[in-house]
Amino acid sequence: MLLTIRDLSKSFDTTDGPQPVLRGVSFDLDAGQTLALTGESGSGKSTLLHLVAGLDSASGGSVTIAGTDLATLGDAGRAAMRRDTVGLVFQQFNLIPSLNVRDNLTFHARLAGRDAGDVATLATRLGLSDHLDRYPEQLSGGQQQRVAIGRTLAARPRLVLADEPTGNLDEATGDAMMALMRDMVTDAGAAFLMVTHSERLAAMLDDRLHLRAGRLA
């Protein structure tokens, strides 16, 4: 199993005391599988994705990726997991402002010691082939989002985590980018976990889980 989540819980300390946000979530995701995570605003979706990415630590339970329990890793180990195994497409694009689109697309692959593959073909599929020499500040929000999707795919991670990855795109472009992500991830035998509010996008993936007030419904 590529990703195993067991009895995962998370509380945040607030002035009213600890507020539970995730309350015992368990599920598995295998290589080649695509899974949408839906739920109302505030149900804990982004919190769950952050725990899986090792960007925050759980209050209880476990996240195991490719056989490694994240709780056994320090900061450096979790960073290495994100560099080598897990790819993120989050709402903050985190593109590198000093690099053009071509170099942003290849940066993560190089960092992970992998060949970024055919960047020209990837750029065409992303609709960015005319923009390879531009810098992030010269792109629209939707174009930046496509670069963020592309640089994650170019690094070919075993697990792709995405939080509303097409939120800045119109419906047709969003659907095309979703199909691209799904197909590239599954062709590579990787797994895809995506948070979305969209029923339409959720329906494009194999399976679907729904969070309600921190529990799987």
Ligand SMILES: Nc1ncnc2c1ncn2[C@@H]1O[C@H](COP(=O)(O)OP(=O)(O)OP(=O)(O)O)[C@@H](O)[C@H]1O
């Ligand atoms: N750092 C934090 N400190 C305190 N509370 C937090 C923190 N991060 C998230 N929360 C709370 O946890 C709950 C779940 O937040 P989360 O962002 O996971 O929800 P979500 O399902 O992703 O929502 P949305 O669809 O609106 O993005 C919310 O009530 C939020 O206020």
